[in-house]
Amino acid sequence: MLEHGGRLRAAALRWGIARERWLDLSTGISPWSWLADRAPPISLDAWQRLPEDDDGLAEAAAAYYGAAALPVAGSQAAIQALPRLRGSSRVGVLAGSYAEHALCWQRAGHAVIALDADGIDAAVDTLDVLLLVHPDNPSGLVHARSQLLDWHTRLAARDGWLIVDEAFVDATPALSLADHSQRPGLILLRSLGKFFGLAGARVGFVLAQDALREALAEQLGPWTIAGPARQIAMLALQDRGWHAQQRSRLHEASARLHELMADAGLPADGGCALFQWHRGDQAAALHEALAVRGILTRLYYAPAPSLRFGLPSSEAEWQRLAEALVGRVATRRFDGCAKVMAGRDPPYDRITP
Amino acid sequence: MLEHGGRLRAAALRWGIARERWLDLSTGISPWSWLADRAPPISLDAWQRLPEDDDGLAEAAAAYYGAAALPVAGSQAAIQALPRLRGSSRVGVLAGSYAEHALCWQRAGHAVIALDADGIDAAVDTLDVLLLVHPDNPSGLVHARSQLLDWHTRLAARDGWLIVDEAFVDATPALSLADHSQRPGLILLRSLGKFFGLAGARVGFVLAQDALREALAEQLGPWTIAGPARQIAMLALQDRGWHAQQRSRLHEASARLHELMADAGLPADGGCALFQWHRGDQAAALHEALAVRGILTRLYYAPAPSLRFGLPSSEAEWQRLAEALVGRVATRRFDGCAKVMAGRDPPYDRITP
Numbered sequence: 001m002l003e004h005g006g007r008l009r010a011a012a013l014r015w016g017i018a019r020e021r022w023l024d025l026s027t028g029i030s031p032w033s034w035l036a037d038r039a040p041p042i043s044l045d046a047w048q049r050l051p052e053d054d055d056g057l058a059e060a061a062a063a064y065y066g067a068a069a070l071p072v073a074g075s076q077a078a079i080q081a082l083p084r085l086r087g088s089s090r091v092g093v094l095a096g097s098y099a100e101h102a103l104c105w106q107r108a109g110h111a112v113i114a115l116d117a118d119g120i121d122a123a124v125d126t127l128d129v130l131l132l133v134h135p136d137n138p139s140g141l142v143h144a145r146s147q148l149l150d151w152h153t154r155l156a157a158r159d160g161w162l163i164v165d166e167a168f169v170d171a172t173p174a175l176s177l178a179d180h181s182q183r184p185g186l187i188l189l190r191s192l193g194k195f196f197g198l199a200g201a202r203v204g205f206v207l208a209q210d211a212l213r214e215a216l217a218e219q220l221g222p223w224t225i226a227g228p229a230r231q232i233a234m235l236a237l238q239d240r241g242w243h244a245q246q247r248s249r250l251h252e253a254s255a256r257l258h259e260l261m262a263d264a265g266l267p268a269d270g271g272c273a274l275f276q277w278h279r280g281d282q283a284a285a286l287h288e289a290l291a292v293r294g295i296l297t298r299l300y301y302a303p304a305p306s307l308r309f310g311l312p313s314s315e316a317e318w319q320r321l322a323e324a325l326v327g328r329v330a331t332r333r334f335d336g337c338a339k340v341m342a343g344r345d346p347p348y349d350r351i352t353p
Numbered sequence: 354m355l356e357h358g359g360r361l362r363a364a365a366l367r368w369g370i371a372r373e374r375w376l377d378l379s380t381g382i383s384p385w386s387w388l389a390d391r392a393p394p395i396s397l398d399a400w401q402r403l404p405e406d407d408d409g410l411a412e413a414a415a416a417y418y419g420a421a422a423l424p425v426a427g428s429q430a431a432i433q434a435l436p437r438l439r440g441s442s443r444v445g446v447l448a449g450s451y452a453e454h455a456l457c458w459q460r461a462g463h464a465v466i467a468l469d470a471d472g473i474d475a476a477v478d479t480l481d482v483l484l485l486v487h488p489d490n491p492s493g494l495v496h497a498r499s500q501l502l503d504w505h506t507r508l509a510a511r512d513g514w515l516i517v518d519e520a521f522v523d524a525t526p527a528l529s530l531a532d533h534s535q536r537p538g539l540i541l542l543r544s545l546g547k548f549f550g551l552a553g554a555r556v557g558f559v560l561a562q563d564a565l566r567e568a569l570a571e572q573l574g575p576w577t578i579a580g581p582a583r584q585i586a587m588l589a590l591q592d593r594g595w596h597a598q599q600r601s602r603l604h605e606a607s608a609r610l611h612e613l614m615a616d617a618g619l620p621a622d623g624g625c626a627l628f629q630w631h632r633g634d635q636a637a638a639l640h641e642a643l644a645v646r647g648i649l650t651r652l653y654y655a656p657a658p659s660l661r662f663g664l665p666s667s668e669a670e671w672q673r674l675a676e677a678l679v680g681r682v683a684t685r686r687f688d689g690c691a692k693v694m695a696g697r698d699p700p701y702d703r704i705t706p
Binding site: 002003004005006007008009010024027033035036044045046047048049050051052055073074076077079080085100104107193197198199200201202217220221222223224225226227228229232303312 | 354355357358359360361363364380382385386388389397398399400401402403404405407410423426427429430432433453457460492546550551552553554555570571573575577578579580581582585
């Protein structure tokens, strides 16, 4: 199993700090869950009976995404299954991107090629599958839609696939390719985990041509999503007013985090509405220094050391992070790190090319 | 996709009877859910955060089963994944048994051989995998534990597997092989769907040797079970007093159903604590006659026509079924059918050999 963020029980054990005392910034999950301060009734039937796939969830998703969508048990379920739908393929992934993709394609016997952002275009015509997380996790890298569609066209001409994991796109819907998802060979993964703050529900969607959605449904088998999760997901997808409110507060919080990190001498090298990302040789030490203060971030070792920060929500959380970063960490312990990183001023999202 | 019971929305459309007016006997799910009349608090964290596999669910399962157990998203998840853990194999299944097993092994490229109950013993030494549902679904067929262990020993000697789907065993725990589940090549599937009446939670368990559980966990990937479902499952597994009460009322109801069917001239050809099963050429007509009265049963066409009846619970439901079976169906329309089936008096469970 790969390591992931959000393992708060493991962190509690490792650093000897009780689970409830942590400020967990180790995931890209919104601190504002759609379910917060809500208690929609969940029927006993939803727990007792087998979930029925004609319960309206697919329709609610189609209305939200503007495209036909196959419900899956989190986009992870699709990540596991898609590699089994192709014969041996050359699969390009962005170096350093969310590692489950590469792992699952490798495990299924495909050849996985790690690409630099600048090398994607030159590699496309040598690939069978190009797999991008968009915005990328953790780098936040985004591409122009026209660029993505060009790559898709070149791949599809040879029966290739462009898979775009849009787990973090909901706050910036203009970046999504949902409106093109009926094109052969274009496969989009969506999730209710991050933007909706419903990672525990295990609900995601695959937007793709009918035939591919059907093949994937066969591969995944029946009843993959819990009944209560289907009910909650349906309500969340239909709550248009909340979507707008959520987009706005996520952008605001992400910009504030960007600024706070810059003030602490730890400027972000990328990010999106749900996290900011900082590269630096001191990443592991900074991760440790924050952890001993009960602040969990997500540490990456490869391809270069880096840290991803999720969003604080309450003023108390902002204060706690600011004190840890600016007061104790940056100036006292990580002065060297702060100086090394200074002078960089990346845009909120990096756009290529 | 295979057809399954419990598709009440589809039934509502097909027979023009509103969903809430059906008596659904088409599944083997207990009509008494562990969650009925309970409202255990589910934390917002369970919905919002990624589920953590060190939350105590595996320990609660180990205490209930008396053996190490890997939590999976319903035993169906294991049914889909196990065929991917073996090279090309000869897999014996009981003819007419729960069809998802054969489908998933076939789809993964294995050779599936349908066996009659009397032919299992002779076939074992020619198989790589023997797959039994125990008690069988829908026939209720059970085997002596010593017989199962003998088959397992012969298979394991050639690196073969005995897979036993124990989805319906909880009411008769003495039939389970859980206490032997650390033997190499013995794999047991358990589920909270039927006995606990929690089919919508999508929680099941795999009992097997450590190495196999680990390989399966890798195959399934992270976060397959919804956080709220993990919380409910843990509580249900720990509720010992309820387990005893549930076993007792399931046996009582199943015996009553057995008697009611016999009185209606539709004697059961098998069953277990959660359902009774009737074979007969008129099965399709009987299914239809019950459905037009809003009673949904599970119809099987192969290998021979048969009907599976789940358990009614309230007196009103018993009355409704009795009237449909005895009053209208059996004596008026299915006199012929009743006579054909008369004279058979199978035991509650069939035991081979």
